[in-house]
Amino acid sequence: xxxxxxxxxAVVIPxxxxxxxxxxxxxxxxxxxxxxxxxxxxxxxxxxxxxxWLLPVVFSKSTDPLWPDPGASxxxxxxxxIYGETVRTTLSMIIHKLVACSTAYPRLFILSPNVRIxxxxxxxxxWHAYEFTQLDFEIRDAGSNDVRRLVEDAVVGLITHLKKRxxxxxxxxxxHSTIEAPARPxxxxxxxxxxxxxxxxxxxxxPRDIRGPVWVTNIPREFxxxxxxxxxxxxxxxxxxxxxxxxxSGARREWEFDKISSKMERDGVRKENYTLLLKxxxxxxxxxxxxxxxxxxxxxxxxxxxKHVGEVQPFPKVPGTVYDL
Ligand code: ASN
Numbered sequence: 648x649x650x651x652x653x654x655x656x657a658v659v660i661p662x663x664x665x666x667x668x669x670x671x672x673x674x675x676x677x678x679x680x681x682x683x684x685x686x687x688x689x690x691x692x693x694x695x696x697x698x699x700w701l702l703p704v705v706f707s708k709s710t711d712p713l714w715p716d717p718g719a720s721x722x723x724x725x726x727x728x729i730y731g732e733t734v735r736t737t738l739s740m741i742i743h744k745l746v747a748c749s750t751a752y753p754r755l756f757i758l759s760p761n762v763r764i765x766x767x768x769x770x771x772x773x774w775h776a777y778e779f780t781q782l783d784f785e786i787r788d789a790g791s792n793d794v795r796r797l798v799e800d801a802v803v804g805l806i807t808h809l810k811k812r813x814x815x816x817x818x819x820x821x822x823h824s825t826i827e828a829p830a831r832p833x834x835x836x837x838x839x840x841x842x843x844x845x846x847x848x849x850x851x852x853x854p855r856d857i858r859g860p861v862w863v864t865n866i867p868r869e870f871x872x873x874x875x876x877x878x879x880x881x882x883x884x885x886x887x888x889x890x891x892x893x894x895x896s897g898a899r900r901e902w903e904f905d906k907i908s909s910k911m912e913r914d915g916v917r918k919e920n921y922t923l924l925l926k927x928x929x930x931x932x933x934x935x936x937x938x939x940x941x942x943x944x945x946x947x948x949x950x951x952x953x954k955h956v957g958e959v960q961p962f963p964k965v966p967g968t969v970y971d972l
Pocket of ligand 1 (some may be wrong): 896941942
C-alpha cells in the first residue's frame with residue numbers, strides 16, 4: 648500500500664463516534680489497532696520484568712495535588728461526599744503508587760484514569776484531554792537512570808514491534824516511514840539551559856527542534872519529586888517527542904518525613920489530605936523509589952500522527968467540549 652502523506656500539523660477537534668464519516672471511522676479503527684498493540688506490548692513488557700499489574704481507582708481521599716506544577720491548568724477539582732467523607736476523583740495515582748510500592752508491591756504498574764478538568768482554552772492545544780490514561784509505574788530502591796533506561800528500552804521495543812505488527816495501519820496513517828526506533832540513550836537536557844535558550848515557552852519550542860525523544864530534567868514540581876535542597880536541583884524527568892511535546896513525567900521520590908512535611912508547608916498543600924502517606928513517612932515505612940507515568944493517548948498520538956490527542960480516544964474528552972459519551 649502506498650504511504651499516505653504525513654498528517655498536517657493542524658489541530659482538529661475530534662468528533663464523537665456517531666458523527667464520523669466512513670473514512671474517519673476507518674482512520675479511527677487504524678489508530679485503535681495501534682493503540683491495542685501499544686497496550687499489549689507495554690503491559691507484556693512490564694509483566695515480564697516482574698511488575699505487578701494493579702487495578703485503578705476513581706475516588707480517594709488523597710490524590711495528586713498537581714500543585715505547584717508550572718504545566719498545570721486545572722479549572723475545577725472534582726470532589727464529592729460518600730459515606731460522610733470527602734473524596735476526589737483521581738488526578739493521578741502518584742500517592743497510591745508511593746504507598747503501594749513501599750508496602751506490598753515493590754514493582755508495580757497501573758493503567759490509571761486521570762480526571763483533570765483543564766481550562767477550556769486547552770482544547771485548542773491538541774495536547775490536552777480532561778480525562779486520560781497514564782501507564783503509571785513505580786520501582787522501590789530505583790534511581791532516575793534505572794527508570795530512564797527502562798523507558799528507553801520500552802519505547803525502542805514498542806516502535807520496533809508496531810512497525811511490524813501494525814505496518815498496514817502505520818502506512819495508511821502516513822507514519823510507517825517517518826517514525827523510527829530512536830537511538831539510545833536519549834539526549835538529556837537540563838530545564839535551566841532550555842529556559843536560557845528558549846525563555847519561558849521552552850516546553851512549546853523544544854518539540855519543534857528535536858528529531859527524536861529527549862529527556863528534560865530538573866523541573867520544579869510537586870512535593871513528591873526529589874529535590875536537593877542544598878543545590879535546588881530536582882531529580883525528575885519528562886520525556887518530550889518531536890512536534891507534539893511531553894508524553895511522560897516521573898522522578899526519584901521523596902520518602903523522608905521532615906522533608907515531605909516541610910515541602911507541603913512551603914507549597915501550601917493541605918496535610919490533612921495526606922494522612923496515610925505522612926503516617927508511613929513518619930514511621931519510616933515510606934521507601935525510596937522512582938517511577939513515571941506514560942500518557943497513553945499522547946504516546947499513541949505521536950506514533951500515529953494524530954490531529955488531536957482526543958482523536959486516539961474512542962470517547963474524546965476535549966477540554967471545553969462535553970459529548971454524550
Ligand atoms: N505519574 C506522574 C509520576 O509518576 C505524576 C503525575 O502524573 N502528576 O511522576
